[in-house]
Amino acid sequence: QVQLVESGGGVVQPGGSLRLSCAASGFTFSAFGMHWVRLAPGKGLQWVAFVRFDGSHKYYGDSVRGRFTISRDNSQSTVSLQMINVRTEDTAIYYCAREDTDLSDAFDIWGQGTMVTVSS
């Protein structure tokens, strides 16, 4: 079935790095744009980053631009989020989500999330 599965979360020290991955299955991955969205403890949802279906365009939220890099491998049906110079405020559950242009670019499929804790 259509599915997104995130991995790579964990505990990292401030200033450290972490790479999150999201494996897609059950659909033609190369036809869809992909997003990362996070939910920090006690906060609301925050959009993090987007990569176009072909990887040609990437966009970032203000708080992560310059520190996070989104990428995708259509041959492996994966999208990744490389996080460097992490801060305590990056602590959150990170979700990958599929964007469906047939639904006015709504996020119709979400992964189960992976937890990132930034702490010394």
Place this chain on the structure above:
Amino acid sequence: DVVLTQTPLSLSVTPGQPASISCKSSQSLLHSDGKTFLYWYLQKPGQSPQLLIYAVSSRFSGVPDRFSGSGSGTDFTLKISRVEAEDVGVYYCMQGIHLPLTFGGGTKVEIK
């Protein structure tokens, strides 16, 4: 950045009663192509967010018809005609036209 202001912050609803959530945008969400990029998501306790409504008023596949969305430009509303126990969670509006994409602060719905 576009600010989406959701009200109320929380709702306590008796099963079978209606509920309404407002989402006001600091900028118009109407695209030049005529589409309005406003969505509603529900995050149930311990679960990932799920899409309820896209393009203001279109229900996503499998979403019960007790959920409806309305509005235009900068003012939007999600209505639940008869709240059920399974509707508990945090509801978010989101805009998809202006970068960075933004979510409303969320409305927590609980059952009385």
